[in-house]
Structures are given as structure tokens and as C-alpha cells.
Amino acid sequence: MTVLTFAPAFITLVLAAFVGVLPPPLHPVWSARLLAIVAVTTALAVLGTAGFVGVNYLAGLDPAATAWLPEWALFGDDRPLPAVLGVPALALTAAGVTVAAVRSARWRREIRAARRDARTVVGTDEPVALAVPGRDGGVLVSRGLLALLTRDELRVVFEHERCHLRHRHHRYLAAGALSAAVLPPLRPLDRRLRFTVERWADEAAAEAVGDRALVARTIARVALNRAPGALPAFAGNGVPQRVQALLSEPPGKNPVTGPVTVVSTGATTTAMASAAFQLDRAIGFILL
Amino acid sequence: MVRRQLGQLEAEILAVLAADEHALAPADIRARLAGEPAYTTVNTVLFRLLEKGLVTRDRDGRHFTYRLMVDESRLVADRMREHLRYASDPPGVLTQFVQTLTSEEEAALRAVLRDGEPGP
Numbered sequence: 001m002t003v004l005t006f007a008p009a010f011i012t013l014v015l016a017a018f019v020g021v022l023p024p025p026l027h028p029v030w031s032a033r034l035l036a037i038v039a040v041t042t043a044l045a046v047l048g049t050a051g052f053v054g055v056n057y058l059a060g061l062d063p064a065a066t067a068w069l070p071e072w073a074l075f076g077d078d079r080p081l082p083a084v085l086g087v088p089a090l091a092l093t094a095a096g097v098t099v100a101a102v103r104s105a106r107w108r109r110e111i112r113a114a115r116r117d118a119r120t121v122v123g124t125d126e127p128v129a130l131a132v133p134g135r136d137g138g139v140l141v142s143r144g145l146l147a148l149l150t151r152d153e154l155r156v157v158f159e160h161e162r163c164h165l166r167h168r169h170h171r172y173l174a175a176g177a178l179s180a181a182v183l184p185p186l187r188p189l190d191r192r193l194r195f196t197v198e199r200w201a202d203e204a205a206a207e208a209v210g211d212r213a214l215v216a217r218t219i220a221r222v223a224l225n226r227a228p229g230a231l232p233a234f235a236g237n238g239v240p241q242r243v244q245a246l247l248s249e250p251p252g253k254n255p256v257t258g259p260v261t262v263v264s265t266g267a268t269t270t271a272m273a274s275a276a277f278q279l280d281r282a283i284g285f286i287l288l
Numbered sequence: 289m290v291r292r293q294l295g296q297l298e299a300e301i302l303a304v305l306a307a308d309e310h311a312l313a314p315a316d317i318r319a320r321l322a323g324e325p326a327y328t329t330v331n332t333v334l335f336r337l338l339e340k341g342l343v344t345r346d347r348d349g350r351h352f353t354y355r356l357m358v359d360e361s362r363l364v365a366d367r368m369r370e371h372l373r374y375a376s377d378p379p380g381v382l383t384q385f386v387q388t389l390t391s392e393e394e395a396a397l398r399a400v401l402r403d404g405e406p407g408p
Contacts, residue, residue: 103379107380107381110371110374110380110381110382111381111382113367113370113371114371114374114382116367117359117364117367117368117371119340119341119342120341120342120357120358120359120364121302121306121342121356121357121358121359122358122359122364122365122368123358123359123360123361123364123365124365124368126372128368128372128384128385129384129385130371130372130375130382130383130384130385131382131383132382133381133382140371141302142368143306143356143358145385146302146303146306146307146356147306147307149303150303151299151300151303151322154299154300154302154303155296155299155300157299157385158296158299160385161383161385164383169383170381170382170383173380173381173383174381177378177379177380177381180379181379190378190379191378194378197383198383201383219385219386220397220400220401222385222386223386223387223389223394223397224389224394224397224398226386226387226388226389239386239387239389239393239397240393240396240397240399240400243397243400243401244400247400
């Protein structure tokens with residue numbers, strides 16, 4: 001084990017912290033992808049490193065059992081790891097895997113429940129629209145929303161939600177939320193990702209209806225007509241910033257910089273995550 | 289192929305039905321839609337909405353009249369509250385069109401609307 005063992009986890013974590021605070025100035029379509037990729041690869045790099053250190057710690061405790069392990073999974077220097085490193089690494093791995101499993105099970109339950117209701121108009125006067133992902137998903141609307149908005153405004157809501165569904169935004173949110181649950185330092189990145197996904201859908205709606213001010217007005221009207229303080233705990237969901245962004249100039253589409261940045265960052269962080277999982281050594285081991 | 293989600297005309301027809309307490313005949317609905325789409329188009333969309341369970345219809349002489357199928361049941365309202373809770377949950381995967389504003393956000397939003405609205 002050397003300092004380099006921790007390099008992939010360290011480098012991806014620094015990058016993740018950086019893009020969480022100072023996101024790249026790209027169109028939401030590209031920054032959402034970039035943020036999701038960075039979130040997932042960072043979580044994988046850190047978990048991979050922790051799992052690897054944990055395995056080697058256990059191997060040091062019971063040298064006889066190392067015969068079971070493939071050679072590439074061991075550091076190869078045959079020095080026992082200190083418990084100071086080994087125990088937290090094991091705990092982090094176990095906690096990460098458990099959290100990921102529990103969360104995914106909960107989401108599946110929630111989505112299944114929401115699907116049942118996506119087939120009727122719900123009789124609440126609160127103006128509400130939800131995108132329910134999945135094959136029999138759709139847009140769940142309340143009567144309050146249908147009554148509040150004009151036809152053009154309703155179209156904005158449906159275009160916005162359709163963008164979420166068409167681009168499967170729940171997968172981005174799941175990727176960000178899982179990474180942040182496994183690694184709390186990724187929370188700012190996750191918040192930024194959620195905001196960016198909403199901006200993506202706003203821009204898609206603006207493009208579909210051809211009127212940015214109309215989209216801004218619709219968001220503002222629905223937001224101001226929601227019963228205030230029903231769920232006061234969640235600050236910073238960015239409605240004012242979304243409206244502000246729609247009232248200013250449309251963002252550049254980044255037809256070249258967007259894909260180039262996403263692909264190069266993705267390739268780098270994926271390489272880091274693979275290194276953390278010792279994939280380079282594993283592949284070398286299989287080939288040679 | 290991605291199945292088309294609630295299309296624009298479907299949304300418009302739902303809006304027309306939501307605006308009226310009474311059941312409406314397709315001709316009335318058509319008259320209230322922007323650009324008066326073809327009668328058969330309106331009928332097709334109404335039938336699709338009926339299949340989805342979003343509207344109900346009754347026979348009125350030779351025609352059907354349609355009304356919005358609103359699930360007023362206590363159970364659905366409770367479930368809706370659950371969905372809203374999930375959708376406002378930062379680590380969740382459901383997305384809401386907008387979430388509830390905090391009072392600071394409401395002030396910020398009003399400020400944006402006051403200052404940022406582009407002139408006519």
C-alpha cells in the first residue's frame with residue numbers, strides 16, 4: 001500500500017467538491033450529465049478504495065485465508081494494515097452498500113405507489129404536477145393545477161414534465177442521491193444536480209412553447225399558489241433562480257464544448273474509479 | 289418507441305373540462321379549444337382520455353357528454369400527500385414541477401418578478 005492507493009479517491013473527491021460549488025458554465029443538458037457522471041464515479045472510486053483496503057486488512061488478520069483471494073486483490077507487500085485504516089474502510093464499505101440497497105428499495109416502492117395515481121386527476125385544490133417515471137408512468141396532476149393555469153401555461157407544465165420523463169431524469173436523481181447518501185461530502189454536488197435537472201426541463205419547455213417569459217411566469221404562479229410552509233424544512237430548491245434564469249438570455253447550447261467536457265471528464269473519472277477497483281491489475285492478471 | 293405522454297391536446301381538453309362543473313358534449317369542448325381542432329380529433333382524444341380513466345361519460349340523447357374524472361376520495365388525497373412528501377425529499381427520485389417556497393424564497397421570487405420582467 002502506498003499513498004498512490006488513495007490517489008483515485010482523493011482526486012475524484014476534490015473534483016466532485018469543486019464542481020458541486022463551482023459548476024461548469026455549460027447548458028443544463030451538459031452540466032447535468034457531467035454532474036451525474038462525477039457523482040457516480042466519485043462514489044465508486046471511494047467505495048472501491050475502501051473495499052480494497054478493507055479486504056487487505058482482513059487478509060492481514062488471517063493470512064491463511066489469503067489463499068482464497070486472487071493475487072490482484074492484494075497489495076502484494078505482505079505487510080499487515082493498521083486497524084486505524086482497516087476498520088473505518090470496512091465500516092464505510094458496509095455502510096455504503098447497505099444505504100444503497102435500502103434507498104433503491106424505497107424508491108421502487110414510492111414510484112410504484114405514484115404510478116397507481118398517475119391515471120386520475122387528483123381532487124386536491126393545491127396546484128401540483130409530478131412526473132412519474134416508468135412505462136405506465138405519466139404526469140400526475142391535481143384539479144387545482146388544471147383550474148389555476150391557462151391552456152398555454154398548462155402546456156408549459158406538461159412540456160416540463162415530459163422532458164423529465166423523456167430523458168429519464170429520475171436516473172440522474174437516483175445516481176446523485178445514491179452517491180450523496182454513500183458519501184455525505186457529495187451533498188452539494190447532489191443539490192446542484194437536482195437544480196440542473198429542473199433547469200434542463202425548464203429550457204426544454206421554453207424551447208417547445210417558444211416563450212421563455214411564459215415558462216418563468218408559469219413556474220412563479222404555481223410556486224406562489226402553493227400552500228406555504230407545508231414542507232418548510234427544504235430550503236434552496238431554487239425556484240427564484242430558475243425564474244431568473246428564464247428571464248435572462250437563453251444559455252449557449254455548447255454543441256462542441258458540452259460533449260467534449262462531458263466525455264473527457266467522464267473518461268478521466270471512470271479511469272480513476274476503475275483504478276480504485278484495481279481493474280487495471282485485474283485485467284493485466286487475466287491477460288497475462 | 290416512447291409512448292407519447294399526456295399530449296398537448298389532452299392537456300387542453302382536461303383544462304376545458306376542469307373549468308366547467310357540468311358535463312360537456314364534444315362540440316362544446318371543441319368550441320372552447322384554441323384553433324377549433326377537427327371534431328373527430330376531439331372525439332379521438334376524448335376516447336383516449338376515457339380509456340386512461342381521466343374522464344367519464346354519460347349518454348345524453350344521441351351524444352355522449354364528458355366530465356373530468358376527479359378522484360376525490362380521502363385515500364387518494366392522503367396518497368397525494370405522501371407523493372408530495374417524497375417529491376420534496378431531497379434524496380428522492382420523484383420530481384415536482386415546483387416545490388413549496390420558504391418565505392425567503394417567496395420574497396426573492398417576488399423581487400425577481402418585479403425587477404426581471406422584460407418590458408412589453
